[in-house]
Amino acid sequence: MRMRAKKEEWLKKNADICIRCATCMAVCPVSRVTPLFPGPKNTGPGAERFRHPEEPSVDHWVDLCIGCHLCNGVCPAGVPISELNLLAKTKYLNEKGRPFRDWLLTHSYLYGWIGALFSPITNYLLRKPVVKKLLEIILKIDQRSPLPNYQSPLFREWFKSHSPKVGKKIAYFYGCFTNTNEIDVGKATVEVLEANGFEVILPPQDCCGFPMLGHGDFDGARKKGEKNLSSLLQVIRSGMEILYTSTSCGFMIKHEYGHLLELPGAEELANHTFELFEFLRKLKESGNLNTRFKGLSIKAAYFAPCHLRTLGIGLPAFEILKLIPELELKRLEADCCGMGGTFGFKKEKYEIAQEIGNDLKRAIDRVNPEIVLTECEGCRLKIRHLTGLKVLHPVQVLRDVLVSRP
Ligand code: SF4
Numbered sequence: 001m002r003m004r005a006k007k008e009e010w011l012k013k014n015a016d017i018c019i020r021c022a023t024c025m026a027v028c029p030v031s032r033v034t035p036l037f038p039g040p041k042n043t044g045p046g047a048e049r050f051r052h053p054e055e056p057s058v059d060h061w062v063d064l065c066i067g068c069h070l071c072n073g074v075c076p077a078g079v080p081i082s083e084l085n086l087l088a089k090t091k092y093l094n095e096k097g098r099p100f101r102d103w104l105l106t107h108s109y110l111y112g113w114i115g116a117l118f119s120p121i122t123n124y125l126l127r128k129p130v131v132k133k134l135l136e137i138i139l140k141i142d143q144r145s146p147l148p149n150y151q152s153p154l155f156r157e158w159f160k161s162h163s164p165k166v167g168k169k170i171a172y173f174y175g176c177f178t179n180t181n182e183i184d185v186g187k188a189t190v191e192v193l194e195a196n197g198f199e200v201i202l203p204p205q206d207c208c209g210f211p212m213l214g215h216g217d218f219d220g221a222r223k224k225g226e227k228n229l230s231s232l233l234q235v236i237r238s239g240m241e242i243l244y245t246s247t248s249c250g251f252m253i254k255h256e257y258g259h260l261l262e263l264p265g266a267e268e269l270a271n272h273t274f275e276l277f278e279f280l281r282k283l284k285e286s287g288n289l290n291t292r293f294k295g296l297s298i299k300a301a302y303f304a305p306c307h308l309r310t311l312g313i314g315l316p317a318f319e320i321l322k323l324i325p326e327l328e329l330k331r332l333e334a335d336c337c338g339m340g341g342t343f344g345f346k347k348e349k350y351e352i353a354q355e356i357g358n359d360l361k362r363a364i365d366r367v368n369p370e371i372v373l374t375e376c377e378g379c380r381l382k383i384r385h386l387t388g389l390k391v392l393h394p395v396q397v398l399r400d401v402l403v404s405r406p
């Protein structure tokens with residue numbers, strides 16, 4: 001379960017370019033709330049000097065890095081801090097072993113459809129305190145953590161029964177969570193694209209592999225990446241672009257398939273894959289965006305997920321939502337929700353995740369919105385848990401204000 005040797009060597013060499021400025025320490029959401037994690041400067045380039053491949057890992061704290069990449073984004077020297085942490089975490093977990101809980105959390109694509117198929121029963125059980133207690137005792141999934149709702153039919157099933165609109169073809173990578181837990185995000189995406197004259201195609205696709213990579217399972221992530229690449233490259237070569245709505249899936253496809261997994265064809269795929277609102281912004285710039293919006297007189301807060309910021313495409317959803325008449329939209333000034341993929345589910349990490357999220361909660365309280373909008377499914381889950389507010393993907397709001405929907 002390792003990274004390829006040459007890449008590993010290159011990353012480790014880059015630890016030496018750290019100039020000890022400590023800028024990264026100011027943005028790390030984990031070290032800000034717990035002394036158990038010594039912070040990016042120390043866990044990344046600092047600790048790297050003491051690591052030896054032949055010696056056992058002593059980096060137990062590196063498992064607390066949530067891989068948000070915020071440290072990379074501010075490092076003036078370009079140290080690959082989160083990658084160094086991931087390498088150390090991989091070695092630590094390979095030696096210590098991964099609990100069954102982590103396997104379960106990173107392989108939801110295997111059982112999500114069963115949860116969705118029996119969604120009334122699944123949701124009933126997942127809300128029962130006794131079931132949550134058992135999950136905590138047996139699997140160490142914190143009973144206070146925000147478990148997702150399952151929905152049926154699957155998004156892919158809904159799409160089959162949907163009458164497609166004929167137009168320029170565009171492919172959609174919807175991701176596991178949209179397929180089994182937030183079907184409306186997929187529906188809204190299809191409706192918005194159709195309202196802009198596109199015909200949506202769902203290419204064969206699998207889990208992007210991001211949860212596995214975050215747990216240092218390079219082999220598992222690579223298999224997922226290879227499978228997706230073989231399908232998605234065909235789509236691109238037939239002349240289509242690919243859009244995604246989950247910023248974590250998008251970050252994995254656009255960044256990690258090439259950078260960390262070094263998969264052949266990853267660059268070609270990245271060049272033709274776009275975040276949905278990034279694509280809509282391009283339509284707007286060329287004068288082709290359907291902007292026949294009705295007014296929406298509500299106060300909304302927008303939160304930019306960590307991986308969206310790491311993608312370096314700005315805040316396209318915020319820009320497009322600003323076009324909606326009467327919508328009072330405020331950007332939330334906070335770094336991280338604390339969910340960190342599956343981090344916020346884990347018993348030993350739940351308190352830290354809550355503490356990280358409290359900053360965001362305070363920012364939301366200051367704005368006092370009626371709804372919160374964000375592109376990441378993990379953030380939506382966590383923000384609902386922190387605030388009890390309605391939290392949507394921006395595309396759901398955009399769909400609702402379109403005057404001429406298909
Ligand atoms: S990736 Fe995020 S959690 Fe990990 S060290 Fe960097 S800022 Fe901290």
Ligand code: SF4
Binds near residue numbers: 024025044045078079
């Ligand atoms: S920001 Fe970069 S250069 Fe500065 S301490 Fe952190 S890793 Fe080193």
